[in-house]
Amino acid sequence: MRRLLGAIPTVLLLTGLLVGFDDPPPAVPLFDGKSLEGWVPEHTEAFAAHDGVLASKPGHGWLRSASSFKNFQLDLEYRILKEGSEGGLLIRAAAESAAAEPHWTAKGYQVPITDGDGNLVLFGHGTAPPRFERKADALKAAAKPPGTWQKLSLKATGDRMEISLDDVLITLAEGVDPAPGHIGLYDKAGHYEWKNITIRVQPD
Numbered sequence: 001m002r003r004l005l006g007a008i009p010t011v012l013l014l015t016g017l018l019v020g021f022d023d024p025p026p027a028v029p030l031f032d033g034k035s036l037e038g039w040v041p042e043h044t045e046a047f048a049a050h051d052g053v054l055a056s057k058p059g060h061g062w063l064r065s066a067s068s069f070k071n072f073q074l075d076l077e078y079r080i081l082k083e084g085s086e087g088g089l090l091i092r093a094a095a096e097s098a099a100a101e102p103h104w105t106a107k108g109y110q111v112p113i114t115d116g117d118g119n120l121v122l123f124g125h126g127t128a129p130p131r132f133e134r135k136a137d138a139l140k141a142a143a144k145p146p147g148t149w150q151k152l153s154l155k156a157t158g159d160r161m162e163i164s165l166d167d168v169l170i171t172l173a174e175g176v177d178p179a180p181g182h183i184g185l186y187d188k189a190g191h192y193e194w195k196n197i198t199i200r201v202q203p204d
Contacts, residue, residue, distance in 0.1 A: 089185060093107070
């Protein structure tokens with residue numbers, strides 16, 4: 001019995017090593033805090049890096065990641081600097097931009113980040129609209145006024161997406177096209193700042 005008990009820690013250690021692939025993937029920075037390396041401007045000159053922040057000003061077009069992703073967790077911090085701003089994220093986005101203004105992705109998903117009614121909903125561009133539920137009461141409690149930094153997390157797995165604000169689950173979506181695509185930022189009206197942009201890529 002004593003030998004058996006002594007062997008248990010070894011077995012547990014080996015088991016932990018064997019299932020190490022179940023550990024969360026590491027967070028990889030998408031923004032280096034000083035340049036637009038790893039990003040591609042599409043019809044825009046409105047984005048600039050300074051002092052650890054990716055700043056944007058209003059205009060057409062979008063800024064997309066050079067790489068594309070399918071299943072992932074995107075984490076970032078943002079703040080809106082002006083009331084009534086209209087900007088946000090483009091997710092699983094095609095590199096091709098629409099010919100008409102505002103020249104956003106021709107295919108993919110849009111997540112507005114605003115201080116208005118459309119905050120953290122999910123729209124489709126060039127694809128079937130997803131089914132989503134936005135928890136209005138949770139959003140009202142979590143949302144902060146312009147000028148305040150907030151943390152946003154977006155998980156995309158297969159045909160599902162989840163959006164959380166300051167670790168509070170806000171939006172659940174199904175029926176999302178699982179095809180990989182780019183991550184994008186846009187600023188149509190207002191001024192935004194973004195920082196600590198990281199991604200955890202999940203296996204397909």
